[in-house]
Amino acid sequence: MANKVAIAIGAHPDDIEFYMAGTLLMLKKAGYQTHYLNLASGNCGSADYNGATTRSIRNTEARAAAKTLAASFHPPIADDLEIIYSLELLRALAAIIREVKPKIVLTHSPQDYMEDHTNTCRLAVTAAFARGMPNFRSSPGRPVGDYEVTVYHAMPHGLCDQLRRRVIPGAFVNTTSVHRTRREALAAHKSQQGWLDVSQGLNSYLLAMEDMSLELGRMSKRFKHAEGWRRHLHFGFCGADTDPLAKALGKNYLINKAYERSLERGN
Ligand SMILES: [Zn+2]
Secondary structure (H helix, E strand, O other): OOOOEEEEEEOOOOHHHHHOHHHHHHHHHOOOEEEEEEOEOOOOOOOOOOHHHHHHHHHHHHHHHHHHOOOEEEOOOEOOOOOOOOHHHHHHHHHHHHHHOOOEEEEOOOOOOOHHHHHHHHHHHHHHHHHHOOOOOOOOOOOOOOOOOEEEEEOOHHHEOOOOOEOOOOEEEEOHHHHHHHHHHHHOOHHHHHHHHHHHOOOOHHHHHHHHHHHHHHHHOOOOOEEEEEEOOOOOOOOOOOOHHHHHHHHHEEEOHHHHHHHHHOO
16 A cells, blocks of 8 residues: 555644654655644643743744644644543544544654653554544544554653653664754744743753754664654554554664563563
8 A cells, every 4th residue: 555644643842853753754755745743732831921822822833843844734632731532532633544544653652751642642542543443433524544554652751651660662763864854843842942941940952852862872773863663563553564664764764672572571
């Protein structure tokens, strides 16, 4: 099947740039049509402006970031801290999946430091699962499709789960050649650079992303900058060995042997 389409589904404006944008850019280079969706508007991301103003500022920033990534922008369907695993959001996300018909879904880790991220992950997984089920109604209603989709989970923030346990990637993507563009897309979220310094003590917004990508590069022992991924179990999605990132990215994709060994050990 020739549907070379990928969608990144993040929780907040800038999450795609932090965890997934390098891979999205590499897929673009490999001939994929790419899509950009943050489920939440980012309305809580300011101590200076009210929710409506912040939502509007962040919408403009996210659209600029998507443009830098040359990805199709989809508007958010919720507000911050309101990404609940709910039927309403599931129906809305199922409609987007049915329109986009992705071969690859990039989304958050099932384990992560905040619930908006983990709920985004759960919603993305179920919306992808429901792509071909006519008796599940999307909102708005969209025709179902019969095609394979592979879901990949990004690294959690801080490379550990909410119980502080380390999470290692199942595979690395070499993002070195697109790092500048990824950084440029992150820099489009201008309102967040000062805000995160205040709220989370990150001394630099751009450096936080840079540190993570260099750390993953070091872990790969091959690439300078990298993003890490874990592939969702295939049942209901695709073939057991289907790994379209490997196919699309070739030498820029590296299976993490340490992760494969941990799978065999069952931990
Ligand atoms: Zn987030």
